[in-house]
Amino acid sequence: MTERPNGYRPTLQDVAHRAGVSKSTVSRVINGEPRVRAVVAERVRRTVDELGYVPNQAARSLVTRRNNAVAVVVTEPQNRLFVDPYFNCLLRGIREELVRRGAQPVLLFIEEPDDYPRVGNFLGGGHVDGALLFSLRTDDPLPAMVEHMGLPAVFGGRPTVDSVERGHTYTFVDADNRGGASQAVRHLLSLGRRRIATITGPLGQASAIDRLGGYRDVLPDAPPQLIVEGDFTLQGGADAMAVLLDRSPDLDAVFVASDLMASGALRVLRERGRHVPEDVAVVGFDDLTAIAEATEPPLTTVHQDIEGMGRLMARLLFNRTPDQPASRDDSPPPASVVTPVRLAVRQSA
Numbered sequence: 001m002t003e004r005p006n007g008y009r010p011t012l013q014d015v016a017h018r019a020g021v022s023k024s025t026v027s028r029v030i031n032g033e034p035r036v037r038a039v040v041a042e043r044v045r046r047t048v049d050e051l052g053y054v055p056n057q058a059a060r061s062l063v064t065r066r067n068n069a070v071a072v073v074v075t076e077p078q079n080r081l082f083v084d085p086y087f088n089c090l091l092r093g094i095r096e097e098l099v100r101r102g103a104q105p106v107l108l109f110i111e112e113p114d115d116y117p118r119v120g121n122f123l124g125g126g127h128v129d130g131a132l133l134f135s136l137r138t139d140d141p142l143p144a145m146v147e148h149m150g151l152p153a154v155f156g157g158r159p160t161v162d163s164v165e166r167g168h169t170y171t172f173v174d175a176d177n178r179g180g181a182s183q184a185v186r187h188l189l190s191l192g193r194r195r196i197a198t199i200t201g202p203l204g205q206a207s208a209i210d211r212l213g214g215y216r217d218v219l220p221d222a223p224p225q226l227i228v229e230g231d232f233t234l235q236g237g238a239d240a241m242a243v244l245l246d247r248s249p250d251l252d253a254v255f256v257a258s259d260l261m262a263s264g265a266l267r268v269l270r271e272r273g274r275h276v277p278e279d280v281a282v283v284g285f286d287d288l289t290a291i292a293e294a295t296e297p298p299l300t301t302v303h304q305d306i307e308g309m310g311r312l313m314a315r316l317l318f319n320r321t322p323d324q325p326a327s328r329d330d331s332p333p334p335a336s337v338v339t340p341v342r343l344a345v346r347q348s349a
Contacts, residue, residue, distance in 0.1 A: 012053075015051060069127065070103050070314070076109070158206050172336045176339065177211045188253040193252045198256070228243050237261025253283075262295070265282060266295050284300070300348045300349040305339060
């Protein structure tokens with residue numbers, strides 16, 4: 001390695017001189033452009049390593065119009081993000097794909113209405129190449145915001161009816177929530193259960209609406225007292241289960257719209273002296289191993305590939321982002337994807 005004074009940073013010119021090529025050739029190799037002979041590109045990359053050259057990211061962004069950063073926008077309280085295994089799985093999948101692409105995730109939270117202008121200013125400020133957004137509610141302004149600023153975006157979850165009616169069209173990744181809920185309820189019926197209740201998620205979210213829709217597809221005449229809205233939290237599931245037992249003490253099964261809520265429901269059933277599955281059968285949704293295999297008894301639940309959905313969100317975003325180099329295994333992606341689900345049967349039902 002060439003001796004350099006302390007603190008000296010090798011330049012693009014240094015790399016070009018050592019490799020015996022032009023600065024433009026070095027720039028093309030660093031930016032992944034294909035118009036360089038393989039033997040020359042290898043020589044440039046070897047020289048970069050030898051000199052310890054680090055590209056000036058600010059200057060590189062001006063040339064490539066890329067920041068190699070992606071905003072991950074979550075409309076949930078920060079404390080919930082780090083206690084709910086669902087989000088851990090989704091973020092792990094997103095991060096894996098971004099790292100593979102050489103991009104850095106930038107995590108942004110929206111907890112209060114005042115957060116929207118702050119996040120909007122950041123997204124529109126040229127700091128990121130695109131955005132991944134999830135946990136959106138009905139009437140959420142984020143779809144219109146990113147559409148207006150022309151920022152490539154992929155959403156976790158299908159569009160709500162309100163978004164479609166207002167003309168928003170955006171790429172999304174979602175699970176077959178409605179079909180999964182129907183599988184769960186049909187399974188409970190196959191066990192001979194006849195008073196089947198449900199604990200929904202917050203009905204301002206499309207996933208919760210779809211899971212309730214799947215329940216009603218199988219039980220269209222279910223009485224209102226067998227349906228209680230939860231909030232996708234453990235305590236929310238416990239509270240909703242208590243309400244159901246007070247309203248309908250003769251219920252013999254419950255489909256719960258998330259594993260975390262199902263864990264809370266199981267706790268209340270145990271406290272009320274109900275045996276699972278003998279007295280009340282329970283089915284959840286998500287198949288989060290940290291919950292489903294740790295409950296007593298282990299939880300029957302609807303499996304969705306959460307990490308895979310996170311990876312797919314990131315992949316779809318890169319296929320929507322201009323000037324991003326394609327990976328060898330990239331094929332033209334669909335505009336949106338609904339992933340399949342399956343029932344994972346354990347001891348709770």
